[in-house]
Amino acid sequence: MSPVPPPGRPQAPGFRMVRLLGTVSLVCGILIVGTNLATSNRIRQNQEIIMRNSVAELLPGIRKQIVYGVEASGELKILPGIEAEGKRLIAGYDAGGKFLGVVIEASERGYADVISAMYAYSPEKREIVGFKVIDMRETPGLGDKVRGDPEFAKNFQGLDTRHPITVVKHGTKKSASEIDAISGATISSRAVGRMLEKSVEDMTPVVLKNLDRIERGN
Amino acid sequence: MSEVSCHTPPTITADSNPFRNGLWRQNPVFVMVLGMCPTLAITNSVRNAVSMGLATTFVMVCSYGLISMIRRLIPKQVRIATYIAVLATAVTVVDYLVKAISIPIYVALGAYIPLIVSNCLTLERAEAYAGKQPVIKSMLDGLGMGFGFTIALTMLGAVREVLGAGTFLGVHLFGANFEPWVLFLLPPGGFISLAMWLLFFAWWKERGAKRELAKAA
Numbered sequence: 001m002s003p004v005p006p007p008g009r010p011q012a013p014g015f016r017m018v019r020l021l022g023t024v025s026l027v028c029g030i031l032i033v034g035t036n037l038a039t040s041n042r043i044r045q046n047q048e049i050i051m052r053n054s055v056a057e058l059l060p061g062i063r064k065q066i067v068y069g070v071e072a073s074g075e076l077k078i079l080p081g082i083e084a085e086g087k088r089l090i091a092g093y094d095a096g097g098k099f100l101g102v103v104i105e106a107s108e109r110g111y112a113d114v115i116s117a118m119y120a121y122s123p124e125k126r127e128i129v130g131f132k133v134i135d136m137r138e139t140p141g142l143g144d145k146v147r148g149d150p151e152f153a154k155n156f157q158g159l160d161t162r163h164p165i166t167v168v169k170h171g172t173k174k175s176a177s178e179i180d181a182i183s184g185a186t187i188s189s190r191a192v193g194r195m196l197e198k199s200v201e202d203m204t205p206v207v208l209k210n211l212d213r214i215e216r217g218n
Numbered sequence: 219m220s221e222v223s224c225h226t227p228p229t230i231t232a233d234s235n236p237f238r239n240g241l242w243r244q245n246p247v248f249v250m251v252l253g254m255c256p257t258l259a260i261t262n263s264v265r266n267a268v269s270m271g272l273a274t275t276f277v278m279v280c281s282y283g284l285i286s287m288i289r290r291l292i293p294k295q296v297r298i299a300t301y302i303a304v305l306a307t308a309v310t311v312v313d314y315l316v317k318a319i320s321i322p323i324y325v326a327l328g329a330y331i332p333l334i335v336s337n338c339l340t341l342e343r344a345e346a347y348a349g350k351q352p353v354i355k356s357m358l359d360g361l362g363m364g365f366g367f368t369i370a371l372t373m374l375g376a377v378r379e380v381l382g383a384g385t386f387l388g389v390h391l392f393g394a395n396f397e398p399w400v401l402f403l404l405p406p407g408g409f410i411s412l413a414m415w416l417l418f419f420a421w422w423k424e425r426g427a428k429r430e431l432a433k434a435a
Binding site for chain 1: 262263288291292293295296299300303304306307310311314315317318319321324329379382383400403404
């Protein structure tokens with residue numbers, strides 16, 4: 001930067017520098033912690049709203065939801081709310097209390113960073129019936145089409161889970177268990193495929209095993 | 219590419235009005251060629267460009283006010299460290315506030331806010347201006363530089379979005395047969411569009427200088 005020292009500022013002794021940096025760090029620290037404290041509640045609420053909206057989008061007609069935590073043994077446990085940590089699935093019911101499907105969270109490393117998403121699974125049809133990216137850092141204009149590209153979204157309106165989910169080159173989709181990749185975003189598309197395949201393998205047995213209980217909603 | 223690596227900006231006579239100065243005479247992107255990391259990285263759509271520009275503006279105005287307020291207390295040996303601490307704090311606070319206040323803005327901007335602190339422009343103006351000038355003038359400088367930055371990013375974003383995706387602010391401009399020029403969304407497209415704008419401004423400046431000469435003769 002500027003090699004000429006600004007005029008009017010005499011050489012400072014070490015003590016003064018330490019004192020100033022200490023004060024600045026202290027004030028900055030207080031500001032950051034203060035903002036964090038003041039906003040953390042709102043941020044948690046907002047995240048909950050995002051989750052809730054996503055679930056509503058994935059299971060149209062949903063009026064009531066139950067959040068189940070999945071324990072290591074494969075057993076389900078009802079959790080108090082959507083903000084609880086850990087492996088979980090969200091069961092959705094319509095106004096009449098009829099079971100609509102479950103929403104499951106999944107994530108996988110994409111091109112730039114981890115893509116995290118939610119998808120709706122219908123145990124009745126054994127199909128994925130909706131998919132929504134919650135967070136990602138994919139290349140804008142290419143990989144970020146995994147969120148919002150209508151053609152890509154069509155893959156998840158009835159994606160068969162009875163066969164392994166595979167990602168095929170754009171325009172070559174033949175069977176209901178294949179995902180038609182976005183042209184120019186093969187890595188992101190494949191990440192979505194891997195994410196779903198892994199999560200389906202992991203979570204659908206739990207759903208099917210406990211299906212009676214989930215349908216009754218207890 | 220996100221290091222705080224600053225080069226000395228070329229000496230261009232500043233406008234006496236600190237706000238107007240950043241908009242035109244010392245435009246951070248087209249004249250001083252500063253802050254290239256966000257300029258190249260996020261300008262592949264107009265929306266990204268505007269959002270990033272406004273977030274940067276906000277951070278600059280707030281932190282320059284603060285820096286200018288304590289400018290007489292800062293020993294010169296530790297001024298850079300102090301500026302970085304203040305800028306980083308402002309960025310973190312903005313990050314929290316955006317998360318708390320608006321979900322749509324956070325969804326659009328979330329990934330870019332932390333990048334602001336590594337933007338060379340913010341540090342350069344702290345050093346060149348806010349560390350030496352009174353509070354109001356420093357904040358005006360931040361505002362002008364921020365708007366100048368926003369305008370420049372938007373111009374780049376417009377070129378890249380229209381050519382690379384065939385859209386403007388997400389609205390399709392051409393028919394379904396338009397084959398987008400994807401290169402413009404990728405990093406090379408950033409360099410090419412920036413070069414085109416710089417070329418245009420250089421040509422314009424030269425034309426102006428020639429006219430002055432012709433008038434004088």
